[in-house]
Amino acid sequence: MKAKALRRNLTGAVAVLVSIVVFLVPFAFIVLTAAKSAPEASLLDLSLPSEWLLWQNVVDVMQTRDYMLVRAFVNSTVLTVTSVVLMVVMAAMVGYVLQRRSSRWNPMVNVLVLAGLIVPPAVVPTIWVLQTIGLFKTMPGMIFIEATFGLSFCILLFRAFVSTIPKELDEAAVIDGAGPLRLFFQVVLPLLKPVVVTVVVVQAVAVFNDFTGPLYFLPGSDNATVQLTLYNFQSQTLNQWNLLFMNIFLITIPPLVMYIVFNRQIVAGMTSGAVKG
Amino acid sequence: MTTLVASRPSADDALKPPKRRPIKSSYPTWFYIPAGVFYLVLFAVPTFASLYFSLTRWTLFDTEFIGLDNFVQFFSEPMLLRGFTNTFIYGFLTSGAKVVLGLLLGVFLTSQIAARGYLRSVVFFPVLVSTIGVGITFKVLMDPFDGLINSGLALFGITGPGWLTDPSLALFSIALVDVWKGVGIATLIYIAGIAAIPPEYYEAARVDGANGWQRFWRITVPLVRPATTTVVLLSLIGGLRAFDLIWAMTRGGPGFTSDVIGSVIYKQYQAGFYGLSTAGNVVLFVVVTAIIVPIAIWFNKREVER
Structure with missing residues (x-):
């Protein structure tokens, strides 16, 4: 028994060691470089900074290019919040009706949902459509794009979760005189809260971290998002590695906070489908 | 007698309609409309339009129908x-590595080891970091001269390769980073799958004298099949579409040795060859569908057969 416990601790210790080298060193590198002065940071090694300039670098990176990063944070927040709200409401409505009502439309809707998950969006034709309706390079256009591309994943989660809500509940509400809108928004949607939280967290992280979408559909510096700003920062400010890594560090904080607060829901969202395909 | 038979259906008719109709119309089809409109305008229309535009020479100003020339060019130019x-x-490399590593890590992180919680979070954390941030960080770490990886290897007397500068290695280095970033999701999915296997199976196998190896191959692997399906499909969908990590690390270089369809689409778009770019999109669409759909069907079939 003692040998077994020893082995357990030993493998644990080895695993911790490996995880430090493989996973923690890159993050330590980001944080340490972000805290250094520019000449020290340009060595790009893992040494401790001779002077911790964490706050100074935060201020500097914020002020770069006329508070570009601050504006990018505002843009990314607006984009993330509105597109996630839009996609959650629309997807919940579809997932709900799709699960509750069996009609001849259902197989077709299911195929469309799966197609939305698998088919890569056609980039230039999407730009062409956006230009035609006058939404190219605008924040509303980008919001609609993110909401559309996230729909399928959300619908699948909602459809699976609606099936766990007893149908008798709907019937009781209807008998009490609730119309379809009230039934959905006041009875069903509140009961979907766990899956709503999951969807919101997973999609918020996805939209916030999205680079390809804004690169194609929201070019230009007016509405730059944090990912675009980071990408441009890399090519524009050479030899300011400390600020570059401070930028990476800062834009990692929102998803990290999300993860710490909603750990359980993220895990639930990512693993749905793992137990029953 | 006749009156009784005749009166019954009429009573039913009177009772049923008011009871049934409200329940049915409580799930109105128009709930599909908001999502449907977005899907149609911003996803379905561009997808179908791409089939036409891929057959044209398309500039900012006009389109000219040129048949299959774009596809001919796509498959004849070596860089494309x-x-x-x-x-x-x-796609296959990252997906395969995520399946194998994810399963091994999943088994390892569901076993009785010390510091399990810490290990689980640390493996998952890279999933949350932005791809561009990861790409830039590893581009610096993989620098052949100043990079931390090669200076670390030098401590052991190993001369590290030019991870991103060696044309034959660049794509594999990026794939390695992709696996580093994405293995957390695979692990998480496998952990959930393994946790759903009833422990009695393992006990019974142990009583029958099965060793750890046999338990892994005969119980764990077959019973985590749904998790494997999810991991394979998700990582293939992501891997075949890959663009942002590659773009952040090498921009398809050196030369065009680490280009994938995703980066070709962007390069042609930037260069103003919209028709060619869209043809790339159609090729990607065909590739993804031709790979994902048969695999999905195959996995589902195997599941039903069991």
């Missing part, structure tokens, strides 16, 4: 063809 073959290498 390289992107095509690289897509397969990248």
